[in-house]
Amino acid sequence: MRAFLTYAVAGAAMLSAGFAVAQHHDHQGKTDNSHMEHGATVADTREFVKFPPDLVEHTIANMRDHLLTLQQINEALAAGEPEKAAKIAEERLGMSSLRLHGASEVAKYMPQGMQDAGTSMHKAASRFAIEAQNVGVTGEMKPAVGALGQVMAACVGCHAGYRLK
Numbered sequence: 001m002r003a004f005l006t007y008a009v010a011g012a013a014m015l016s017a018g019f020a021v022a023q024h025h026d027h028q029g030k031t032d033n034s035h036m037e038h039g040a041t042v043a044d045t046r047e048f049v050k051f052p053p054d055l056v057e058h059t060i061a062n063m064r065d066h067l068l069t070l071q072q073i074n075e076a077l078a079a080g081e082p083e084k085a086a087k088i089a090e091e092r093l094g095m096s097s098l099r100l101h102g103a104s105e106v107a108k109y110m111p112q113g114m115q116d117a118g119t120s121m122h123k124a125a126s127r128f129a130i131e132a133q134n135v136g137v138t139g140e141m142k143p144a145v146g147a148l149g150q151v152m153a154a155c156v157g158c159h160a161g162y163r164l165k
């Protein structure tokens with residue numbers, strides 16, 4: 001009886017852990033942080049990717065610049081300067097930033113899925129840059145904000161799948 005109970009409890013725990021993971025994926029890209037509260041119970045399913053140590057530090061530093069860039073884009077939009085937001089996005093995250101980030105050097109250490117996530121971020125940022133430039137013409141902010149959301153979705157997607165440490 002005792003053994004049965006132990007199994008039942010363990011099974012329930014596994015089920016709820018599985019549910020938490022599924023929930024996490026369901027909410028990807030949406031503004032729902034509910035899974036964060038259960039962070040400790042969610043198994044880390046991210047794939048470990050082995051980079052040379054100096055490239056790990058370089059990449060992580062790049063990441064902090066990515067986040068800074070999102071902040072600056074948001075500030076430019078809020079200040080009514082969509083052209084500035086477009087320029088920042090294209091130069092620092094868009095297709096124009098590939099050389100800046102040494103993308104070709106890093107790509108060879110990445111599994112295909114991670115490369116694709118990187119490419120989709122660069123493409124999304126270049127699409128955002130176009131939408132942000134359009135704001136100056138149309139005065140319509142929604143497409144730009146939506147395109148910025150797509151950039152963030154690319155960040156979230158890669159982070160959900162891969163880790164370097």
Ligand code: HEC
Nearest residue numbers: 060063064066067114117118121154155158162163164165
């Ligand atoms: C191609 C994959 C990929 C994309 C796209 C990506 N990241 Fe990352 N990011 C990573 C990995 C891998 C790590 C390291 C995670 C780990 O090892 O725990 C990381 C770490 C970070 C960190 C933590 C830095 C630190 O000091 O520890 C920040 C902040 C970050 N990313 C921001 C962003 C932002 C913002 C974007 C989108 C504009 C983005 N990243 C897009 C893969 C990616």
